[in-house]
Structures are given as C-alpha cells and as structure tokens.
Amino acid sequence: MLSMSDISIRIAGRLLIDDSTVQIVPGARVGFVGRNGVGKSTLFHAIRGDLPTESGSITLPPRWRIGSLAQEAPDGPESLINVVLKADLERDALLREAETADDPHRIAEIQTRLVDIDAHSAPARAAAILSGLGFSAADQGRPCSEFSGGWRMRVALAATLFSAPDLLLLDEPTNYLDLEGTLWLEDHLANYPRTVIVISHDRDLLDTSVDRILHLDRGKLTLYKGTYSSFEEQRAMREMLDAKHAKRQADERKRLQAFVDRFKAKASKARQAQSRVKMLERMKPVTALVTQDVREITFPTPEKMLSPPIIAVDDVSVGYDPKKPVLNRVTLRVDTDDRIALLGSNGNGKSTLVKLLANKLQPFSGRVTRADKLSVGYFAQHQVDELNLDASPYDHVRRLMADAPETKIRGRTGAIGFSGKAGDTLVKSLSGGEKARLLLGLATFFAPNMIILDEPTNHLDIDSRAALAEAINDFPGAVIMVSHDRYLIEACADQLWVVANQTVTSYDGDLDDYRRLVLSIGEPRNGSRERPKETAKxxxxxxxxxxxxxxxxxxxxxxxxxxxxxxxxxxxxxxxxxxxxxxxxxxxxxxxxxxxxxxxxxxxxxxxxxxxxxxxxxxx
Incomplete structure (x- = not known):
C-alpha cells in the first residue's frame, strides 16, 4: 500500500501539507481534490521521490512501478503506435534482446517472460488506447512531429496508460481531451486494475471513475470513501458537526474565563480559579471548517435584447481552404436565449463553427444572416497566450476604458474578480484559474448579446466551475459552449449539436445517451479525421x-x-x-x-x- 505517515511538505517557506497521515490500499481509485494552489501537484512530486518531505515518510511496496504523465510531449519521427509501445520498458528491452540472444537458456527465459506479460497482444492494446483518445488507424502510423502539442500530450497520456504502472498518478488528464476522449478516459479509469490517484476538477469523472476522495484543505489530507458526491455529503456533515463542537467549546471557554475573571482576586476562590486557568490552557482549540467562498463570476447584461433569430446559417460551406472545406451544407439558427453545447471529437470542426458564428471566418458559399447590432463575446483557452504577461488585470481593463476615471476602472477590474491589490498583480504571477477568470471578464466586457465559450473550464477548480455554470444560467443572452466538462453541459445546455462528418446536426438524446454511443463497440471515434465517402472523390x-x-x-x-x-x-x-x-x-x-x-x-x-x-x- 501507499503509506504517508505524519508528512509535512514546505515549498519556498510555505507549509503546504502539515503533519498528515493517509493510507491508500492497493487497487484503490482515488480522486485527489482541493482548491488550486493548495499543493496537490507538489504531493505527486513527493510520492515520485522528486521532492523530499520536511518530516514524516512516504513508503510504497518495493516493486511498485510509478507512472505519471510526462511533462513534455513526445516529438520526433517515430510513429504514435511505436511511441506508446516503447512505454512498456520491460517488453521493449526483452524484444530487443530477443533479436540478438544466442544462449538457449536465455532465449527460453525471454520468451517465457514475453508470454507471461502478454507481449504479443501489446500492439492491439496500444492501438485501442490511442483510438479511445481520438487517433484513427491512419494517425497511429504517422510521426509524432506531425501533430500539435495538445495532440502529442494525448500520445503521452496513451503511453502512460499503456505502461499500466502499479501506481498511476494523473494530474488533470482531461485538460488535453475533448468530451469524447474524456468519456473514454472515465471508463478506462473506472476499470483500471491497479492503484490510481487522479487530480481532477471534473465532477463526472470523480463520480464515475473513483471509489475514494483524497481532500487537501488547509494543509491537512483527509481520505473519504465513495465518489465525489458522497464526499460532498460527508464533508457537509463534518462541517456541521465541527461547527457545533466549536460553538460548544467557545461557550465553555467563555464560562471558564468568566469564573476566572470574577474570582481570581478572592483568596477563598484562588485555587478554583487557578484550576480553571489550567483547564483553559489544556483545552485544544477546535476550529470550525470555514468554507472558502469562491469568487462569483458574472456576465454583464446586454443593453438591448435582439429579435430572434440572432444568427441564421443557410447552406454554408466554411473552412480554411476553399478546395477542402471543414464544414459543408450547414443550416442552423441561434435564438436570443439559446444554450447550445457542441459535441464531436477534436478535429471535426467545432472551432471552425464557433469562428463562423463569431464572424471570425467567412463562408465559402451559402449565407449567414446576423441580427442588426449583434455583439459576440468569444472566449478560447488559447487566448491566454495573448495576455500581456508584464501587465496587470487593471492595465488590461484600462486599455478598454482609456478615457474613464480611475474609480470606474478600478470598479470594473473588481467586477471581473480582481479587486484591491489583486488588480495590480502581474499576469505572469496569476494562476491558470485566475488567467481564465481575467479572459472571461475581458471577453464579455462590452455586454455581448451572445457568448461563445471554447473549453472555459481548463484550470478552473470545482467551485469555480460551479460559479461559471451559475453565471451562464443567469445570463439573459445566448451561450454556445464547447467543453469536456459534463457537469457544465448538463447544468447549462438545453440543446446539443453534433459536429461530425463535415456537418452539424441536432442531437435528440441526452449526455448519457451520447456517452453510450461514444463507448459502444464499433462507434466511429475518428471519422472526423477522414473525409466522408459521399463527399470525397x-x-x-x-x-x-x-x-x-x-x-x-x-x-x-x-x-x-x-x-x-x-x-x-x-x-x-x-x-x-x-x-x-x-x-x-x-x-x-x-x-x-x-x-x-x-x-x-x-x-x-x-x-x-x-x-x-x-x-x-x-x-x-
């Protein structure tokens, strides 16, 4: 088992984990949760042995192999399937040795071991993992260097899963996945035969794939049995009991202190007063678990509600090369208060569609009709790179309000979540979640009629995702979202559109139906990467x-x-x-x-x- 006994971990003088003890049994599937920045990734470093503990010890069975996602995406001329196969170091070493071995005894040992580890079925297992993460059969034979960084991180994830370590450590693995890949990963982790600890802010993954929740809060590690929903219930009960206990103790302290104050000067009561002073000193303070309220997310209300439809798309072909359109014959409409979630594997054209709707791409053919004075707020995670790292949130807001007085600029900066000193913090010092909040505030700064959100939950913790869902539901205009977070889609969307096979269609089922479709045998996960027969020569x-x-x-x-x-x-x-x-x-x-x-x-x-x-x- 993984044993963490009385461990304390300090980084740059900051105590992240304080005298905590946790035992994780073999085969447990653990979801590791806590606010951003509390030290979850730091604990992973300590478990791997990359970071020493200040005190206490972390022990594992001596033969356990630890596997975690590589920090850098694989690159180079090797094919995806070979990159994944080489992740099984023992198999790779045995196969190389088998090519040159001459000693009969060693040949027998090698081949027996290859049979024991089922080495000959490895290519099929590797291909199945790559397919589940969105790679077609053709993709699997292509060099790594032909793929973008996000897709290569999927290859790194596939390699980690294929190696099947005794202890699998995953830190936000869904950040690189679309909804379809996330659904596959949920199913894979739910059936993982060894021990896994996954840091995640995805409620559905934590309800589907794990059987324990490890919570890091204010330096203390607490292990709960059950899924995330069960954890929330248990924690709420614990908070209530601790609050009652703290109140009883406060009342008792008040009573004892009143006795001491009243009788400490009287000789006849001095002994009793001194006794109560000692009782107060021995009484260990109980602190009620105070919920760290998450900062609210709000979207400004549009000045004027437009008449529907606000966008009508009629028989449109769109893409980046007129000879190879990404989407063909698309017909749809967006009304004033629609809540639409786009489904479909990455590469099918979801981003192309939202760029068309945001007026960032013009159609090759067909017609797009927009309501007069329609304004669109567009958020995409890659826009983090467009922020000025050496400027503050206040500086970004000031550029949008160049002629406004100081008080109004400060007020708007606070309204998007950066009040007081936080408004003057440089962007390069902000966390991923804080950068996402800043981008959300800037994207919706001028009160748009329609908001497009392309993977808005990356780097947001669970409570911030809930705040985002509340903001979407409170917004009176239209919202179109692309997200791998099922909770956000189920909480907000009332329409599902599937982008696949070069077109867009409405999906009549719910996300449970869609999950069954994605995980069903023979379901075409990668049709988006190959042109459909009926439209290609x-x-x-x-x-x-x-x-x-x-x-x-x-x-x-x-x-x-x-x-x-x-x-x-x-x-x-x-x-x-x-x-x-x-x-x-x-x-x-x-x-x-x-x-x-x-x-x-x-x-x-x-x-x-x-x-x-x-x-x-x-x-x-």
Whole structure:
C-alpha cells in the first residue's frame, strides 16, 4: 500500500501539507481534490521521490512501478503506435534482446517472460488506447512531429496508460481531451486494475471513475470513501458537526474565563480559579471548517435584447481552404436565449463553427444572416497566450476604458474578480484559474448579446466551475459552449449539436445517451479525421483507405518474420543433444516459449490475412 505517515511538505517557506497521515490500499481509485494552489501537484512530486518531505515518510511496496504523465510531449519521427509501445520498458528491452540472444537458456527465459506479460497482444492494446483518445488507424502510423502539442500530450497520456504502472498518478488528464476522449478516459479509469490517484476538477469523472476522495484543505489530507458526491455529503456533515463542537467549546471557554475573571482576586476562590486557568490552557482549540467562498463570476447584461433569430446559417460551406472545406451544407439558427453545447471529437470542426458564428471566418458559399447590432463575446483557452504577461488585470481593463476615471476602472477590474491589490498583480504571477477568470471578464466586457465559450473550464477548480455554470444560467443572452466538462453541459445546455462528418446536426438524446454511443463497440471515434465517402472523390477515398492498410500489412509481415526467427532459435536450442534429460527445466521453458511464439505467429498471420483482404476490397 501507499503509506504517508505524519508528512509535512514546505515549498519556498510555505507549509503546504502539515503533519498528515493517509493510507491508500492497493487497487484503490482515488480522486485527489482541493482548491488550486493548495499543493496537490507538489504531493505527486513527493510520492515520485522528486521532492523530499520536511518530516514524516512516504513508503510504497518495493516493486511498485510509478507512472505519471510526462511533462513534455513526445516529438520526433517515430510513429504514435511505436511511441506508446516503447512505454512498456520491460517488453521493449526483452524484444530487443530477443533479436540478438544466442544462449538457449536465455532465449527460453525471454520468451517465457514475453508470454507471461502478454507481449504479443501489446500492439492491439496500444492501438485501442490511442483510438479511445481520438487517433484513427491512419494517425497511429504517422510521426509524432506531425501533430500539435495538445495532440502529442494525448500520445503521452496513451503511453502512460499503456505502461499500466502499479501506481498511476494523473494530474488533470482531461485538460488535453475533448468530451469524447474524456468519456473514454472515465471508463478506462473506472476499470483500471491497479492503484490510481487522479487530480481532477471534473465532477463526472470523480463520480464515475473513483471509489475514494483524497481532500487537501488547509494543509491537512483527509481520505473519504465513495465518489465525489458522497464526499460532498460527508464533508457537509463534518462541517456541521465541527461547527457545533466549536460553538460548544467557545461557550465553555467563555464560562471558564468568566469564573476566572470574577474570582481570581478572592483568596477563598484562588485555587478554583487557578484550576480553571489550567483547564483553559489544556483545552485544544477546535476550529470550525470555514468554507472558502469562491469568487462569483458574472456576465454583464446586454443593453438591448435582439429579435430572434440572432444568427441564421443557410447552406454554408466554411473552412480554411476553399478546395477542402471543414464544414459543408450547414443550416442552423441561434435564438436570443439559446444554450447550445457542441459535441464531436477534436478535429471535426467545432472551432471552425464557433469562428463562423463569431464572424471570425467567412463562408465559402451559402449565407449567414446576423441580427442588426449583434455583439459576440468569444472566449478560447488559447487566448491566454495573448495576455500581456508584464501587465496587470487593471492595465488590461484600462486599455478598454482609456478615457474613464480611475474609480470606474478600478470598479470594473473588481467586477471581473480582481479587486484591491489583486488588480495590480502581474499576469505572469496569476494562476491558470485566475488567467481564465481575467479572459472571461475581458471577453464579455462590452455586454455581448451572445457568448461563445471554447473549453472555459481548463484550470478552473470545482467551485469555480460551479460559479461559471451559475453565471451562464443567469445570463439573459445566448451561450454556445464547447467543453469536456459534463457537469457544465448538463447544468447549462438545453440543446446539443453534433459536429461530425463535415456537418452539424441536432442531437435528440441526452449526455448519457451520447456517452453510450461514444463507448459502444464499433462507434466511429475518428471519422472526423477522414473525409466522408459521399463527399470525397472515389479514388481519393480508396487511397485513404489503402494507406493505413498497407502499413498494417507491412507491420504484420515484419512481426511474422520476427516470430519465425524466434521459433528458429528455439528449435535450435531444443535440438541440442540430451537437453530433455540433461536440463528438463530448461527444455520445459523452451517448449512453453515455442507454444507462446506459435500462438503469436497465428495471430500475426490472421492480422495479415485480414488486412490483405481489406486492402484488396479497397483497391477493387
């Protein structure tokens, strides 16, 4: 088990964890929660051994492997599938050694171990993980260097999951995922066979994938059994009991102090008064758990409500290259107070659609009609890079109110969450959540009629996400959102639009229905990355289908050749004179290894036949 005994951790003079003890049993799936900046990621560093504790100890079973998401995304010419496969260090080392090993005894050990760790099924397992995280079969054979940083971080996550460590540490893994990838990850973690601790502010993940909640609050670690919803109930009860206890103690202190004050000068009562002074000194103060109220998020009310529809899109084609539109024949409308959530895997065109609606992209064909004087507030997480790191929130607001008096500028800065000294803090010193709040305030500064929110919850903690949901529901105008946070969508959206297959359609089910669809066997997770048959030229479609199949055939042929080489080496070893009488244990290992290699050879041959058959169909 993972044992943290009386640990204290201090960073730059600040005590983050104070004399806490927690025991996490093997196989537990733990959600690690707490406000931003309290020290959750710091504890991960300590568990990995990258950071010493000030006092106390952290111990793990001696053979446990710890796995966590790499800080830097993988890059370079290697294919995605190979990057993931190499994450299993033992398998990779054994396979490399198997290519050069000549000693019969060592060959037997290697092949027996490969059978034990099910090494021959590894490519299929790696491909399934990559597919779940949004990579098509064709994508999996492409070099890492062809993908953006966000997609390469998904590859890093896939590699971590594939390595299946005894202790899996994940720090906000959904920040790089769309809703579809998040739903897959929830299901994967819920069935993870070993110990996992995940830092997350995603309520649905914490209700779906974990069976314990580790809470870090004011330096203390507390482990609760159950999901996040159960944790909230238990914590509310604890707060109520502690508040009652604190009140009783305060009343008792007041009574004792009154006795001391009244009788300390009287000789006849001096002994009793002194006794009560000692009682006061021994009485350990109980502090009621005071809820740290989250700062409110508000959106300014539009000056004028417009007549519906505020946007009408009729038979529109849009994208970045007229020869290759991202979306085709899109027809839709947005009314005054709509709450619309966009669903669909990354790459399908959600960002293209919101840019069209925000008037940042012009259509190639069709017509977009906008209400007169329509104003749109547009928030996208990548806009963090556009903030001036050496300016303060006050400076950003002042640029939007150049002629306003100082008091009004300060008032508006406070209204978006940066009152007093916080308004003068440089952006580079703000946390991720504070930067997101600043961006939300700037995006909606001029009271737009419609707000577009593209992944607004990244870096927001659970309470801030709840505040955002409340702000959306209080806003009288239209809201269009793209988010991997199910809680936000379920709390706010009354319409679901699916962006897939180069178009936009209304989805009649709810998110539970959509989750079942995403996780269902054979559901096309990656259709967005390949052009639909009905809109692409037949020859291009055939080429697109043949390319990944050619790679799959080549990989199967290489695997067949490799396994045949292993079998040949084993046969040479088994042919040694008197091996069964001289060393029956080694002979048994070699026989077991040969049986495992033959089984792997059959699977590789079946894969080759299947891919070859599909290639012939695609070519025909």
């Amino acid at each position: 037949p020859e291009r479609v055939r080429n697109e289908r043949r390319t990944p199949l050619k790679q799959r055939i080549a990989e199967a042929e290489a695997e067949i050749e490799r396994i045949n080489g292993i079998i040949a080496k084993i046969d040479i070893a088994l042919a040694l004179p008197d091996i069964f009488t001289r060393d029956p244990k080694q002979a048994a290992q070699l026989s077991k290894a040969r049986a495992g290699a033959e089984s792997a050879l059959r699977r590789a041959e079946e894969d080759w036949l299947e891919a070859s058959s599909e290639f012939d169909e695609a070519a025909g």
